[in-house]
Amino acid sequence: MTRRQFVTGLPLAAFLPVLPVSAAAAGPRLAVLDWGLAETVLALQLTPLAVAEAPLYRRRVVTPELPPEVVDLGLRTWPNLERLRALSPDLIVSLAGYGVPTARLKSIAPTLPLEIYSQQRAPYRLADAALQAIADRTGRQAQAAAFRQRLSETLERARQRLAGYDGRPVLIFKFSDARHVDVYGDGSLFDAVLQHLGLANAWTEETNIWGFGMAGLDAVARVPDARLVVIAPGPPDSLKTSALWRSLPPVREGRVVQIPPTWVFGALPSAMRFAEQISRVLQPGASS
Template sequence: MPDQTGASAAASRIAVLDWGWAETLLALGLQPMAVAEAPLYGDRVVVPALSRETIDLGLRSWPNIELLRSLKPDLILSQAGYGVSQARLDEIAPTLALPLYSAERKPLAAAERALKEIAAKTGREQVATEYLQQSDARLEAIAAEAKKYDGRPLLIIKFTDDRLVDIYGAGGLFDDILKRLGIQNAWNGATNNWGFATAGLDAIARYPEARIIIIEPGPPGTFLKSALWQSLPAVRNGRVTMIPPTWVFGAFPSAMRFAEVIRRGLDLA
């Protein structure tokens, strides 16, 4: 087994431009020195938590390059195909630009590959192996509990305002997890490479038998009490579940968090 302590120390100053890789690094037991949009991470990703000392690098799509350069990181983690190019980042420090949401449309598999690659780069291979073994066992346990679920498909939505929602389907992280749990995703419409479609409430109405899963925060104001919302068949029949914030564009830790919040939300325990 490689010397994990020594290898990690060689890359102890790690800057991360993507929250999926930040949570992956944390799952491997390493705290990033700096993360893009660090203050928002706690609201959107929630866990695993960043240290309060984490430096904010600015926007994920366009971080503060001068600040990044001044920090002299040993390693930069970024998402391939998003934000600043690897070539430009390589001028600052060695960069690992890994794909997550791409034309392959298999983010859970991409997240697992990336976790192993980040572990190899930081000398945490054994930690990664144990983490994935524990995660697989946990998913199997939740899938076993899900066998007692009533089988109603889930329509997973996140409000962008009081008229539009993002609906998560094929190509998304949550869809991958639903497949692992043996629960059907109601949405069978087209999705982009990030695994979602943006639509109006009429799209929800087309799935009257579904159970609606709302990812917090919900819509602004009192919209959920409005006649428009209350007229939806699933709402009228009490088939709406609100789940706490879960990062829809995350990596393996976000996938595991979604599995746990769905377990609680559907009362599978």
């Protein structure tokens, strides 16, 4: 499921049985409808009671790890409201302006709608504000401060690894299919991390509210001096052996690196993961 897809109706999950609620860790019982906010809750050392599309979180967000006992609420765009009501959470944490209207969620349980990606195009700052808002609501201010310290230390280690980087701008993208990519630029979480690390973003073209532009592989050809950073999974095998892919200057000259799956619509934990991953693959001496 991507942000560009529109889903209507309820999935088959609507007919799944309601699971017991005792599996959640001690503390406020939170139902979280967005993965960036779910990773933020986990960063505060809280185990959510339930998360939308929990199985996919484990494959696409990866860390912080989502414990197996967390209940799956169905689609992020339209979770299983019957299950949500039956779970009776203490608080629903939702992404403002996305999915189920806040007024409808509030009829089920107290709801905290938060922004990360918005017209402000400042996801890093808004993710930090979301961290604080959840911490204040759940009494986890000390955990928020501790996480910020870990983030600061991670960014500093990443900067040190990149001290000898050659200065090439980086083009960050993931494949949407064999011939098209989502390229991350202004307004993306990744662009904010690049700024923290002192790296130049090669993508200066228009981006959407989520901070990426959708383009064909010709977009890569337009930045021949860039180093390519591909978010896994990488190019399909059929493309890797094609003349089109091999003719691209960064590919031909061996300026392509790949990082493990990292959530492209994440919050501060995803920013920390991205900083760690990109600094390792770009540090002098790392193999491409």
